[in-house]
Structure formats: structure tokens, C-alpha cells
Amino acid sequence: MITTSGLTKVYQSRGREVTALDGVDLHVREGEVYGVIGQSGAGKSSLIRCVNLLERPTTGTVTVDGVDLTALAGRGRRAGKELREARSRIGMVFQHFNLLSSRTVQDNIELPLEILGISGRERSRKAAELLDLVGLADKAKAYPAQLSGGQKQRVGIARALAGDPKVLLSDEATSALDPETTRSILQLLRDLNRELGLTVLLITHEMDVVKAVCDSAALMKNGRIVESGTVAELLATPGSELAGELFPVSGAATGPDHTVVDVTFHGDAATRPVISQLARTYNIDISILGAAMDTVAGRQIGRMRIELPGRYEDNVVPVGFLREQGLQVDIVDEDAEAAADPVTAEDADAELAQLVKDGAQ
Ligand SMILES: Nc1ncnc2c1ncn2[C@@H]1O[C@H](COP(=O)(O)OP(=O)(O)O)[C@@H](O)[C@H]1O
Numbered sequence: 001m002i003t004t005s006g007l008t009k010v011y012q013s014r015g016r017e018v019t020a021l022d023g024v025d026l027h028v029r030e031g032e033v034y035g036v037i038g039q040s041g042a043g044k045s046s047l048i049r050c051v052n053l054l055e056r057p058t059t060g061t062v063t064v065d066g067v068d069l070t071a072l073a074g075r076g077r078r079a080g081k082e083l084r085e086a087r088s089r090i091g092m093v094f095q096h097f098n099l100l101s102s103r104t105v106q107d108n109i110e111l112p113l114e115i116l117g118i119s120g121r122e123r124s125r126k127a128a129e130l131l132d133l134v135g136l137a138d139k140a141k142a143y144p145a146q147l148s149g150g151q152k153q154r155v156g157i158a159r160a161l162a163g164d165p166k167v168l169l170s171d172e173a174t175s176a177l178d179p180e181t182t183r184s185i186l187q188l189l190r191d192l193n194r195e196l197g198l199t200v201l202l203i204t205h206e207m208d209v210v211k212a213v214c215d216s217a218a219l220m221k222n223g224r225i226v227e228s229g230t231v232a233e234l235l236a237t238p239g240s241e242l243a244g245e246l247f248p249v250s251g252a253a254t255g256p257d258h259t260v261v262d263v264t265f266h267g268d269a270a271t272r273p274v275i276s277q278l279a280r281t282y283n284i285d286i287s288i289l290g291a292a293m294d295t296v297a298g299r300q301i302g303r304m305r306i307e308l309p310g311r312y313e314d315n316v317v318p319v320g321f322l323r324e325q326g327l328q329v330d331i332v333d334e335d336a337e338a339a340a341d342p343v344t345a346e347d348a349d350a351e352l353a354q355l356v357k358d359g360a361q
């Protein structure tokens with residue numbers, strides 16, 4: 001539904017070049033909620049603004065619902081109308097709501113419809129329908145200043161839906177809200193995604209947001225996507241940084257000559273007594289160092305960090321037993337992990353490339 005290929009964005013800032021996007025290939029499937037997470041300055045806002053061409057990419061292409069927006073934008077001023085039309089099928093929600101304070105809630109929602117030249121009666125009908133959808137049917141005549149933060153964001157969402165978009169973009173829509181309001185807004189986005197089949201691309205710096213609503217996620221660093229996939233795929237990827245943050249387990253080995261193992265339980269595996277079977281079958285004492293159950297992307301998942309006596313070589317058979325039970329098993333051994341971690345290797349390559357580039361200048 002949304003595809004970017006080789007997207008780069010270089011800003012000229014006081015005679016200096018700032019590379020905000022450095023070759024981003026993003027693929028968001030129709031009907032999913034896709035989260036892009038990263039620290040401040042990673043390039044998230046630049047990415048989302050390039051997706052609806054609020055910002056013109058330096059190179060690369062953006063395709064939304066089969067339309068190459070970059071090609072439309074590239075055809076000069078006469079392409080303006082086509083680009084505007086394509087853009088009206090993309091809703092955008094902002095962190096600070098961006099409502100007009102001099103207009104009522106209803107008039108704020110009608111604004112994009114006015115721009116599209118829709119008649120007054122049709123606008124009011126649509127606004128009433130949208131207000132109902134976001135749970136604000138009684139606030140049509142209120143002004144933004146009379147609303148709470150959560151209500152303002154509901155208006156922002158209703159306005160974003162005015163053009164019947166297929167895609168909703170959200171840049172930190174819940175970052176200015178308290179935790180409980182955040183939950184209710186995320187729930188609303190989830191409901192809209194399900195009920196309207198809306199594809200949602202959201203940008204956040206909060207892992208809890210990804211955990212609550214996303215089907216897929218990408219981790220952004222220094223203008224690049226360093227990890228991406230469905231949440232289920234990520235959780236099943238050994239050494240995934242996103243998975244580790246989505247679902248952290250901790251606990252240190254109690255001493256040398258012990259093997260620490262993270263076991264992840266998906267679905268019905270969570271209810272089988274595998275750990276006691278393991279202890280009985282191999283007659284070993286197992287210590288539980290840490291454990292948690294959680295719901296990620298609407299699915300129940302458990303993670304447990306356990307310790308087995310003896311080194312890894314002594315535990316190949318019990319570890320094999322756990323894998324045979326259909327569990328995901330990651331050996332927590334810092335040296336082994338570093339060697340097996342593809343992200344770390346990629347990061348190292350990128351860093352090296354950057355050093356070479358800097359050296360050449
Ligand atoms: N209009 C701009 N002009 C110059 N530099 C910018 C502009 N917008 C963003 N940047 C720079 O691009 C980088 C990425 O910014 P941004 O996309 O806002 O990241 P994020 O949303 O992840 O915090 C930062 O280094 C930021 O300072």
C-alpha cells in the first residue's frame with residue numbers, strides 16, 4: 001500500500017548538508033498498522049513527510065495505493081491538481097493536533113472538504129458522521145480550547161478521515177498525551193484500522209505504542225531502517241533489537257559454568273508444562289532468572305530466562321528438547337550473541353563506511 005524505494009532526503013541547513021534519510025526502503029501492506037520507531041533525530045518525521053510529499057524527497061520514489069507520488073510531484077506546477085487529489089486519499093495526524101483555534105470542531109473537520117470543493121450540506125453530513133465515529137458527537141459546536149488533549153486528537157483524526165483516505169499517517173500522535181489518553185487514542189486507531197480497512201503508518205519514539213497496536217515495525221537509526229518485519233517475525237528473530245525492547249527479559253547468571261537461555265512461548269505453548277518436563281526428563285535443576293507474559297500485537301506471548309547447570313556444550317540436548325517443543329530458544333552468551341547478531345555486523349559496516357566517507361572529505 002505504501003512503498004518507498006531508495007528514499008533519501010538531504011536538507012541544506014546554513015550551508016551544511018544534513019542527511020535525514022539515507023536510502024529507505026519501506027513496504028507497508030494494505031490494512032496493517034505499521035510502526036516506525038527510533039530516537040529523536042533518526043529521520044522519522046522526514047520519512048512520513050516524504051510519504052505524502054509534504055517534503056520533496058532528494059532521490060527515490062514513493063508509491064501510495066499504486067500511485068507514484070514522486071512522479072506526480074516531478075511534473076511541475078500543472079501536476080498540482082493530481083498530486084492534491086492523491087494526497088486527499090492520505091490522512092495525516094500530528095503530535096500537536098494542528099487545529100484552527102478560531103473554528104469550531106465541526107468547522108475544523110469540514111476544512112479539508114471545503115478545500116476539495118464539497119457543498120455545505122454534504123460537508124455537515126460528513127462531519128457529523130466523523131464526529132460520531134471518533135466519539136465526539138456532542139462537541140460539534142465546541143472550540144478547540146474547550147477540549148482536552150485526547151478530544152483534540154480525536155478531532156485531528158476525524159479531520160484526517162474527511163477525504164475518505166485509504167492511508168492514515170500519524171507523526172507522534174500520542175506523544176503529547178498522558179498514558180491513559182494514549183491508550184484510548186491507540187484503541188481508536190486500531191478500531192479505524194479494523195472497521196474501515198485503513199492502512200496506518202505511525203511514527204513513534206515509544207515502544208509501548210508499537211506493542212499496543214502495530215502488526216509490523218521498523219527500527220530507524222541515522223536515516224536508515226536497520227530492522228523491520230511483522231512483530232511475530234521480529235520476536236522470532238534471534239538477536240533482534242526490536243524484539244528485545246518489545247519484550248525485555250533480564251537476569252544474570254548466578255555463576256560461571258551455567259548456561260542462560262531465553263525461552264519464548266507463543267500461543268498454546270504457553271500453557272504446556274515444558275519446564276517441569278525438561279527438569280524431569282534430564283534430571284537437571286533449572287533456575288528461573290526472569291519471566292513475563294504480555295500481549296504483543298494482540299497475541300499472548302511469554303518469555304522466560306532460565307539457567308541450566310553446566311556450559312553450553314553440556315546442554316545441547318536439553319536445549320534441543322526445548323526447540324522440539326516448538327519453543328523459540330535463544331542462548332544468552334554475550335560472545336556467541338555478538339558473533340551471531342546480523343544487525344550489529346550491519347551497523348559496524350555502516351559505521352565503517354561513514355568513517356571512510358568522512359576520511360575522504
Ligand atoms: N527542515 C530541516 N532543515 C534542516 N535539517 C532538518 C530539517 N528537518 C529535519 N532536519 C534534520 O534531519 C534529521 C532528522 O530529523 P527528523 O526527521 O525530524 O527526525 P525524527 O522525527 O526522527 O526526530 C535531524 O538531524 C534534523 O535536525
Ligand SMILES: [Mg+2]
Nearest residue numbers: 041044045046
Ligand atoms: Mg519527529
